[in-house]
Amino acid sequence: xxxxxNVNFKLxxxxxxxxxxxxxxMGLSLSTAFTLFARKxxxxxxxxxxxxxxxxxxxxxxxxxxxxxxxxKASKNVHEHELIEDx
Numbered sequence: 784x785x786x787x788x789n790v791n792f793k794l795x796x797x798x799x800x801x802x803x804x805x806x807x808x809m810g811l812s813l814s815t816a817f818t819l820f821a822r823k824x825x826x827x828x829x830x831x832x833x834x835x836x837x838x839x840x841x842x843x844x845x846x847x848x849x850x851x852x853x854x855x856k857a858s859k860n861v862h863e864h865e866l867i868e869d870x
């Protein structure tokens with residue numbers, strides 16, 4: 784049998800509980816789920832799911848939204864969006 788090692792890391796409590804519940808529904812322990820993940824990453828040399836940044840949450844976009852909200856509240860610089868067609 785292969786030598787095993789302990790791996791320690793911090794995880795948000797709610798995320799851990801959700802993962803425990805999902806794993807239990809599949810008949811897996813957290814340890815088995817993390818081992819499956821580690822094997823997949825090691826064998827395929829990639830994260831086995833898509834990871835991307837949501838451009839909606841970019842600082843530049845948030846800043847633009849905050850400015851538009853402030854303008855709306857001040858009732859200035861209000862105009863229809865270019866995608867809204869005239870009726």
